[in-house]
Amino acid sequence: MxxxxxxxxxxxxxxxxxxxAPDANAAALLVDDHDPDAVAFTVIEVEASADADSAPAPITTDVTYGDLAERSKRFASALADLGVGRGDTVGVLMGKREELVVSLLAIARLGAVYIPLFTAFATPAIEMRLTSGKAKVVITEPSQASKLEGIDGIRAIVAGEEFEQLVSSNEPIAESVAVGGDGALILLFTSGTTGAPKGVPVPVxxxxxxxxxxxxxxxxxxxxxxxxxxxxxxxxxxxxxxxxxxxxxxxxxxxxxxxxxxxxxxxxxxxxxxxxxxxxxxxxxxxxxxxxxxxxxxxxxxxxxxxxxxxxxxxxxxxxxxxxxxxxxxxxxxxxxxxxxxxxxxxxxxxxxxxxxxxxAAGIVDGQIAxxxxxxxxxxxxxxxxxxxxxxARFTEDRRWYLTGDTxxxxxxxxxxxSARDDDVIIMAGYRIGPFDVESVLITHPSVIDVAVVGRPDELRGEVIEAFVVLAPGIEGTEALEKELQQLVKTEFAAHAYPRTVHFVDALPKTPSGKIQRFLLRKG
Missing domain, CATH: 3.40.50.12780 (ANL, N-terminal domain)
Known part of the structure; x- marks a missing residue:
């Protein structure tokens, strides 16, 4: 057939x-089994134009499966020398570039686990994910390297001269580890409404x-x-x-x-x-x-x-x-x-x-898509x-149904x-943002005694973040304080996730048990 x-x-x-398969080998399935001369990715970079009125000129570079195989085998040897092995986790803080793919494949060759880190994250958000995932090595790019300063126990490898030296100076690893279909390939963190972001192990x-x-x-x-x-x-x-x-x-x-x-x-x-x-x-x-x-x-x-x-x-x-x-x-x-x-x-x-x-196969369970x-x-x-x-909480008691939380x-x-999200995750420009992440940063400001974050409809981004802040006695809600709180989120969580508007309020609507009624804030 x-x-x-x-x-x-x-x-x-x-x-x-x-x-x-029990013997599934991620590196082989992703790169080694393909035609080495076939193009896997075309990397596009933009060269600044000398003429301010003209559009930047895109520069394209084709990366073949053979390129990825050879470079990832050599980089895997370098990671192995740093003590990375089967089951270990490695963070990757990069934009869309060849080194990101090489890193992913090198990590897979060792039977290790790749932790993706969004480049808009600030240091605390990065550190939380690395700590939760128990990573000891992070691969990054020059524009992101400063975010790793001060994170204890992390060995950073920076794309460019250092990365290329490690690739060129190491012999290709002889064999790639096969962790099997149930073995972990990725550890990706997602956000919810309460508590720290959750780690999602992604198997082969x-x-x-x-x-x-x-x-x-x-x-x-x-x-x-x-x-x-x-x-x-x-x-x-x-x-x-x-x-x-x-x-x-x-x-x-x-x-x-x-x-x-x-x-x-x-x-x-x-x-x-x-x-x-x-x-x-x-x-x-x-x-x-x-x-x-x-x-x-x-x-x-x-x-x-x-x-x-x-x-x-x-x-x-x-x-x-x-x-x-x-x-x-x-x-x-x-x-x-x-x-x-x-x-x-x-x-x-x-x-x-x-x-x-x-x-x-899907269904509707208790109003949720399941x-x-x-x-x-x-x-x-x-x-x-x-x-x-x-x-x-994601499954029914008999584990038959996975509940998405979306009605x-x-x-x-x-x-x-x-219909709607049953939780309060905000989806802005396609990115899922947990209110807890933003609230956890805003509450650290000495003038803030209570805070809630919600998403509001936006014609361009789908939703934008709005914050409702209760200030300490004697503190006035000013435009300058609003900008200060916005910058705090940019610095301590993520550049894209700051509240576009900060409302200074006397109190937050809550249930008798103390839970914030965000649906009332969204209506306001």
């Missing part, structure tokens, strides 16, 4: 047999789910020029911008530069992108720029939050295709989609997230790192519609 004649069930079984067998989404959800083909523009510091960019493309052998573009509509248009047109995936904020921003028009994409996909109808209508004219909304979480990847692949393609229904992907675990062979999440209580409904045709 050829792949073209396989049913979705056969395809899922095939992927599970490969990536879930999760690659089967990522490959299924690349195939059915995104419909990435051999002749596509594929570009997932999401950041690899988060799930969508890591799962489907690095791991999925590596596993399937489909090239992705890595833009090592900040986002702008003009640069995006240059890349879409100049590199002939045919299959594009990005957060809704990217599409909303592009839709506001009249220069974004006349493209002929074959596929366009969005994930992170529901798309608004105006963006879908704009895309048909400007991009040459509709944008299809997809739904998932860090804990399991994408699983309800408006699929692009012809085997599961259906006409887009406005407002719907689509139907469960082959390999997943995964039927026994009927979902691609479901790989089994629990959070060292957090049994939080793990238990929704399903129609008679089996299509799912998102």
């Amino acid at each position: 050829t792949q073209a004649t396989m049913t979705p069930t056969h395809m899922v079984d095939r992927w599970l047999a490969i990536y879930g 067998k999760a690659l089967a789910s990522f490959v299924a989404y690349m195939h059915y959800g995104l419909d990435v083909r051999d002749d596509d020029v594929f570009w997932n523009a999401a950041d690899p510091g988060w799930a969508y960019g890591l799962y489907y911008g690095v791991l999925g493309p590596l596993a399937t052998g489909h090239r992705n573009l890595l833009l090592h530069a900040g986002f702008s509509p003009e640069l995006t248009a240059q890349i879409l047109g100049g590199l002939g992108v045919t299959n594009f995936a990005a957060a809704p904020t990217v599409y909303r921003t592009l839709s506001k720029d009249p220069r974004i028009t006349g493209f002929a994409l074959r596929r366009a996909s969005s994930a992170g939050e529901p798309l608004t109808p105006d963006v879908i209508g704009w895309a048909q004219q400007a991009l040459g295709t509709e944008v299809r909304d997809h739904y998932g979480q860090t804990e399991h990847g994408m699983f309800i989609n408006n699929h692009w692949h012809s085997d599961v393609y259906e006409t887009l229904v406005p407002g719907s997230m689509g139907k469960p992907m082959p390999g997943f 995964i039927d675990v026994p009927a979902s062979p691609l479901m790989w999440f089994s629990g959070y790192l060292d957090a049994p209580d939080k793990t238990a 929704g409904r399903a129609d008679e045709e089996g299509r799912y519609f998102f």
Whole structure:
């Protein structure tokens, strides 16, 4: 039976047999088994223009599977010399660049575990993740290295001269460790409403789910020029911008530069992108720029939050295709989609997230969108790192259903519609931000005695953060204090996660048990 004649069930079984095997070797599956001459990634950097009125010129560099194999084998030897071995964790604090992929593969070769760190995080957020994950080594880039100063017990390796010296001076590692399908590959931290961010161990067998989404959800083909523009510091960019493309052998573009509509248009047109995936904020921003028009994409996909109808209508004219909304979480990847692949393609229904992907079965449990675990062979999440209580809260008592925490409904045709987040996670520009993270920083200010953070609708970003702050007696809420609190969050948590507005209030609405009623703040 050829792949073209396989049913979705056969395809899922095939992927599970490969990536879930007891002897599954992540390094082999991601790089060594591919044609060494094939291009794995095209790295795009932007050279500053001497003419302030002209657009920056993108510079592209192709990175082959052979390049990645050789460099990751040598870098694995260097990490081994530092004491990194099977089961150890290594942090990677980088943007979209070749060294990030080399680092991931080198870590996998040792049977170690990769901890992605978002480059907008400040030192405390980075330190918390490294400490929780028990990492001793961090690989970073020059613009991020200062954030690691003062974190005890961390050996930092910086991209550039130091990184290249370690690669060139070490012999390739002889063999890569096979941890098997149940062995950990990634430790990715996500945020919730209360408590510290939760660690999500991602096993090698999760690659089967990522490959299924690349195939059915995104419909990435051999002749596509594929570009997932999401950041690899988060799930969508890591799962489907690095791991999925590596596993399937489909090239992705890595833009090592900040986002702008003009640069995006240059890349879409100049590199002939045919299959594009990005957060809704990217599409909303592009839709506001009249220069974004006349493209002929074959596929366009969005994930992170529901798309608004105006963006879908704009895309048909400007991009040459509709944008299809997809739904998932860090804990399991994408699983309800408006699929692009012809085997599961259906006409887009406005407002719907689509139907469960082959390999997943869904339902509505207590008003929440849920995964039927026994009927979902691609479901790989089994629990959070060292957090049994939080793990238990994600499943029904009999462990049959995984509860997403997002409320929704399903129609008679089996299509799912998102209603609201049952927790209070804020999704801004596709990034999930836990109120606890921001509140924990704001409460450290000596003038603040109580605080609550909520998300408010925003036309461009989907949501923005607003803070409600109760000040100590005798302290006046001024514009200067608002700016001081905003800067505190930028410095102590993440540059992107500061509250756009700070409201100074006399008290916060709370339940008799003392829980903040954030829904009242959102209504205010």
